[in-house]
Amino acid sequence: MSNTMELFGDIQVLPRGRYLQLVVKVTLLDDAIIRSNEPEEVLTFNYKSLGNRFIIPWRKIKGKLRRLVMEKQRDLGIPNNSNCYLKDHLCMTCPACLLFGGTGETSATKADYNLLSRVLGETFISRTEVKDISAYTANAVDEETLTTGQALMTILKVPTETEFSGVVTLRDPTPELTSILIDNLNRLTRLGASTREWGKVKTEIVGYVLSDRETLSSYDLVKSEKKDDLCKIADLNLPTVEDSFKKVAELIPHILPKKKQEKGKRGSKAKEETTEAGEESAEG
Template identity: 25%
Template sequence: MSLPKELEVLQNFFVKQPNPLLGVETIQVLLFREILDFTVLRTEDTRELNTVITPLSTENDENVQRVAFLGSKQKAVESRQMERLLRTAANEADYPIEECYLKDYLCLECPRCALYGGTNASASKTTNANIKHRVAYSTAFSLAAFEQIQQTTTFNGISDLTVQTGQTLNERISVKPATIFPSIVTLHSVTWKELILMMKIILSSHKYGAESRIGGDVRNTVVGITGGWEEFITPLEFTMELNSEKEKSLSAENVTKILNKYKLLLANQKKSVILSPEQVDDMLKFISGFEIDKKFLTKAYEDVRAYRDVQENSKAKKK
């Protein structure tokens, strides 16, 4: 399969096939994770939201408390979404694949394992070497302050017999709808096929948080894409720039302006590209309409097998 013309703008930052020895080719996908239902972003049994103190903006050192959307929470949802997407697409295309699921049985032979990494600590029957991750997530920080976006909901028990409210059962502290978390997903040394898979996963993941069975709806909107020999920007810098009094805009044009500012800080400026808002839109339209058919799956899985062959040959040479 040849590189689609819609992805040629990033052609210098793709690899021909995944390799255990990573290069510096880096693609960053900037997005807004917009909360559309009450969402619980916590990790502790205290039921408190994860929060952190940061400067208000790049121009204002005033401290502000923000809700933290941990990278591990973003990764967990999107990694599982890729596993489901691959399994469903393989079933529809009648393409046989190895059983693979988190966290007890990683096949270490599929595009999900090749991107997100895996170890032989799982119950996988393979005895091959571990796989490094090539997808990186960082903590995303709420655009608004904690006080503006948190809400506590009280739950009461209702008797089936009397249909009356009993004592309070619990409290749920959550993030309000319409809260925005500027976020970044960073891809290292990926193929164009892997970019398509990752973009489909980002766009199709909608449930996040600790209690997604009764909330946690999120809409991921891609607002910027960069290619380079290094990362352009971090989520905290992204959030602080968007909070700048001069740049207080969530438009794609403003995101591009912010990225051009950070391009000046790169060590390899001539080895970098920032997609325009129009190029981002065209790429998203192409990827959304791209079909994961048997031909695509065959090539994607062949790439992973080639990756594993390189590992095995390297291990054999060392013996």
């Protein structure tokens, strides 16, 4: 499918109503622990039309994705981000903060502005109904007595080879922001809890739709296998992720809201100039 709409050529703070929706497929290469709080649970949802499905809440993907973006920009030595990290120490001036947003009041810099997330998501849904849930009993053995005592815990896991479909949307996309998002989605290789030993995944971007509204959803993707309306990612002709990070970092100081103190100083200075001009006119 061809798309006549294009990515924006510049970054602006105010929304302009253009949405790049990426269709994402996540395949478990190992069992994964997808849970809320309790160890003896696994997240599922019983849909009326789809039946009982495994689900991955967007917050679990977004948190991992944001950390990957922050890792990448640190590796590239992007300015203004060396002290930026989750959750209450955001700098509000780096590409990751521009993409995923933040609250200025609770940021490290106590910025007097907030940033709305440009990356939107939704629950990822398994392509098949729940059949088997893997159970694993973990224990901690005392090295001296070789006993476990009370250190026993049953962990429920989503089985290997389970496939999930989801949609990740970039609001007001530019080539650079798109390149950063796609590169780090492709770097998403682990999901869920205890990723030091579980949750290895393969993430694939199947295609995209660029529109003035959100037309795709995870629910519809799982309900229908139709992919004819998707454009190929290669058709976007994106810049390299390295160049994209650097360009976005250079643009940020010019597009973020100025501090109120600076505005106040400019206002006072303008008032003084006006007063002086009036006095000179009166003297003249």
